[in-house]
Amino acid sequence: MKNLSTEHISFDVDQVRADFPILNRMVNGHKLVYFDNAATSQTPQQVIDTIADYYSKYNANIHRGVHSLSQEATDRYEESRKTIQRHINAEKAHELIFTSGTTHSINIIASGFATILKPGDEIIVSATSHHSNIVPWQMMCEKTGAQLKVLPMDDEGELILEDFENLLNDKTKLVLIEHVSNALGTINPIKWIIDKAHEYGAAVLVDGAQACPHIIPDMRELDVDFYVISGHKMCGPTGIGALYGKEDWLNALPPYQGGGEMISEVTFEKTTYAELPHKFEAGTPNVCGAIALGRAVDYMNDLGFENIAGYETELLNHATKQLLEIDGLRIYGPIRGKAPVISFNIEGIHPYDIGTILDKLGIAVRTGHHCAQPIMDFYKIPGTVRASFSFYNTIEEIDRFIEAVKKARAMLS
Amino acid sequence: MSSIKDIQNEIVDEFSMFDDWMQRYEYMIELGKSLPLIAEEHKTDSNIIKGCQSRVWLHADLKDEKIVFTADSDAIITKGIIAILIRAFSGQSPKDILDADTGFIDEIGLKEHLSPTRANGLVSMIKQLKLYAVAYQTQISE
The missing domain is CATH 3.90.1150.10 (Aspartate Aminotransferase, domain 1)
Incomplete structure (x- = not known):
């Protein structure tokens, strides 16, 4: 910052x-004096109006409809994806997946890594992580036999970076770090951490839930593999968030949920999956929430x-x-x-x-x-x-x- | 020993003397400080009632067919309410405890603390008080 x-x-x-x-x-x-913003931010009228507009003017299911309302809703939904893409400087819009929030995003990645991790592989997790970036990985480690290693913190609430270099080795597959600690507010040097992890060929997942209300994270400058955000921390509605993943990573990970929207062709013998981003957006998404999140991002950028x-x-x-x-x-x-x-x-x-x-x-x-x-x-x-x-x-x-x-x-x- | 209802009315009367919430809370905090502490040997993990934030310990003994409750909490406001509940329920028979309600907590303006979604362990504590009463009731009737 x-x-x-x-x-x-x-x-x-x-x-x-x-x-x-x-x-x-x-x-x-x-x-009211509202000082619980790190849990949920409040919603400006502009975003509230966007939500009301959606339900009063163009509520429809997206992507498959031939009718005008569906087209309009689809356009607005995809526009919102581009708004977020531009905001965080992602290279491609389809590197952004709409999710229900940070927890959902992390679970998508964790479940995907279950097919990649092998016994003996290591994951480094920051000691100041939110439970949502700890528990899914503990579950994944139980499944795969991979090991979770903790990057410790010091008394001032900062991560001990010398220890990070000692923890990294050729078994490290993934590093989990929060951009900003939710409990303490510490801003972590994620660029340094990402670069170090990449030297060892490890991917990095950054939990950006607490950073996004205050900082614009630059995906290309950071060269981060995964970055996740929550709408309700940055003036958007609850139940919407975004998962950024590098295209190659998102192509490599299997889908998280099966259903409509995420398929290309379905027969009882075999289903082929849709292209990104739809592969990870099974079922009818939170269309209204995604559009309102785009409006929230615009609102904050206007300020x-x-x-x-x-x-x-x-x-x-x-x-x-x-x-x-x-x-x-x-x-x-x-x-x-x-x-x-x-x-x-x-x-x-x-x-x-x-x-x-x-x-x-x-x-x-x-x-x-x-x-x-x-x-x-x-x-x-x-x-x-x-x-x-x-x-x-x-x-x-x-x-x-x-x-x-x-x-x-x-x-x- | 007065009945649970009489004690509850007494507590309601005491609280009606206060004009505002601050005085009520200050009184409740005083009651919390004077709560007879649970014996250290009973402050065990098995006697702990986990709320999300404050911890509550509750222990029960049967003496002359009456249940004697002792309790503690690490949060003083929670402790104050425990003191009030213990005053109403301790030294009573299992049957009377089972029949009693906790509506008087509303009347003294502390309703918000007994909301089932409030993360302070009190709702679980009342449930636990009643469970002890069920257990001792069964023991007595055997």
Whole structure:
């Protein structure tokens, strides 16, 4: 993520907030402060309108219809694929598969690798991974006899890169890494990791779910083999995501599900599969979701990712500075140079209790292990309070949050 | 010993003195702090009730055909509600525990904590209280 000095930022947060109707709602008698953006981002009116438009004007099944509505829906669906292709600078549109989200995407790849991995093969997984990039691979290792090796983290929530070089060898087939840690906000040096892995002939799967709301990942510059994103983390609807895979890889992997849409010809003797991307899009896809995701990507690009990142860094720094002044408060993971996520605890207080009091004050944060239990085990804590900011949040909201954390601390200690 | 219903009414009366949620929570936190702790030997994995976030330990003994509950949690708000539940249910007969409901939790403004989808272990705890009552009821009638 680029660190921008504030003078380069052109960002009118009041105008942006007007796009998000949900920000006007009251929760427990207070105006909502939504700081659970790393779990799910809110949806701008432009995306909500796209969803309503789809169902009110051109809802139809795609690709096979001869009628006008079907053609229109197909065109919009495929246009959206191109929007995402351009956004992440993929070489070909058919290298993008629409999925239900990051978990689905990872399972497609994991299930494909079941046919490639052999006993003794090794997969390296980052210690700060989300469970969705751990569990499918544990299941796959059980099936194939391949081994999962953990790339460890240090106390600051950074991966220990020297260990990565020691873990790599000619048995390494795949490296699993998240672009941005969901629990800590750490931005990993994925370009370096991809290049190193490639020196050993290993493929790399990057979980981009937490990066995409803040950064534009460049597929060609990264030379990454697989990169997966979720729509609902970047102003899109839930239940839609995208899997990027290099063409050669996607051709090499078998289909994940059988059904309609993914076939070329079917007889009872043999079925031949459709070309990419349809090979991985069995059944009627989430047409509306895919189109709305394209609209969300356009929305964010209209605001400008540099503006977004610059403004969010301001929010992050403002919150970090004030939180660190609170007695007994510890922030886990890096303090600076990260995504706008703060994971913290206050000495002697359970994160669940803090989250409960904040909710009573209208402030939504996440508490718990954030689907990253190995990180919690590393720090020997049951969980953390995680406040994650988005470009539609304000300095005033952070000030309210700080006051609320102080109030919670006073009540609970 | 007062009946479960009487104790529940007593608790509702106590909570009705408070004007806002903060006072209710502060009182509940105080109750949590004064909860007689479960004996260390009973704070075992087999007595743990797993919620998603806060852990709850619950132990039950039968004394003179009444069930004595002791419990603990690592989260203080959860512990406060446990203290309230224990006050209502501990020292009662298995049959009375089985017949009792937990509607009074709504009346004292803590309903949200007993939602089945809330990840705090309390719903499982109430289920466990009742399961102990079933088990001891069977034991007594044998």
